[in-house]
Amino acid sequence: MIEYKPLTPWYVNQVCELERACFAHPWTLRDITDQLNSPFGLYYIAVEDGRVLGYVGSFMGADVVYINNVAVFAAVRRRGIATGLIEALKAGAREREATGLTLEVRSRNLPAIALYEKTGFQRAGFRKNYYTDPSDDAIIMNYELVY
Ligand code: COA
Numbered sequence: 001m002i003e004y005k006p007l008t009p010w011y012v013n014q015v016c017e018l019e020r021a022c023f024a025h026p027w028t029l030r031d032i033t034d035q036l037n038s039p040f041g042l043y044y045i046a047v048e049d050g051r052v053l054g055y056v057g058s059f060m061g062a063d064v065v066y067i068n069n070v071a072v073f074a075a076v077r078r079r080g081i082a083t084g085l086i087e088a089l090k091a092g093a094r095e096r097e098a099t100g101l102t103l104e105v106r107s108r109n110l111p112a113i114a115l116y117e118k119t120g121f122q123r124a125g126f127r128k129n130y131y132t133d134p135s136d137d138a139i140i141m142n143y144e145l146v147y
Helices: 009-022 029-037 081-095 110-118
Strands: 003-006 041-048 051-061 064-072 100-106 122-131 136-144
Touching (some): 003 081, 064 081, 081 100
Parallel strands (some): 064 100
């Protein structure tokens, strides 16, 4: 059974492994540990049999939760794991009484855009040439928490 829970130090190495598997510029052990130790960091993992399958990383700034990264190992994609992570993050954001969640996504990352649309995010803006390596525009997407 897949469990969705806050990231703890025990799993940080596995999250680094996932970062390396998914991104050209992966977050380092130091980056993730710093976020974990920050009172503003909000990180959730999907775990099955002690193995991390996916994670979502975010931080709380003012009353908004900014999503940095969502990643799921390629072998277990399209099983609803990222959706479960986003829902766990929404619940965590609600506990912290955030007004909403926001993120930037590469305009060419169609799987991620589809994931965010499916989980209720709405397109709120656009930043031309925001990304490099490879160059891409950013789409800003927001999700409003209703209480
Ligand atoms: N193509 C089209 N739609 C896709 C898709 C794909 N490859 N992957 C996900 N979706 C959409 C679908 O609507 C899907 O629902 P469905 O399976 O019922 O059709 C919905 O998103 C939810 O998918 P889910 O199974 O929860 O997502 P996932 O666990 O496969 O993870 C990503 C999605 C984007 C996190 C994963 O592909 C990934 O890790 N990509 C590499 C890292 C990345 O780009 N992260 C996002 C930017 S930080």
